Amino acid sequence: MLHPIESTAAARRPAAPDPDDSPWHTSAACRSDEAGLFFAPSKEPTAARLAREEHAKRVCARCPVLLECREHALAQPEPYGVWGGLTAAERRVVLARRRRREAELLDARRLTARIAG
């Protein structure tokens, strides 16, 4: 799926229906912001990247579909760009925490079943 901001440009030209085109991104706050804000240009210096990402996150903070966007980006997972107020590195941390928590819950269920059985 295109990033919500990219779907604005895509919407300007006739296109075949996208089966993955869910309605949440039609309300995306980033549809009216500059496209370069959400993805890093090549060889972007660290200070510029941090400033750009903070700016993108401020757009996300006022977005009515932040949670839908974030969950989409985590589920794919989307490897690049700011989605749902999180950078790619931050999404990797969230996914790692979720996997660890799921593993802990599975261990707890197995232990409970062993004790009960």
Ligand code: SF4
């Ligand atoms: S949360 Fe951010 S990236 Fe996602 S749709 Fe909203 S403004 Fe765009």
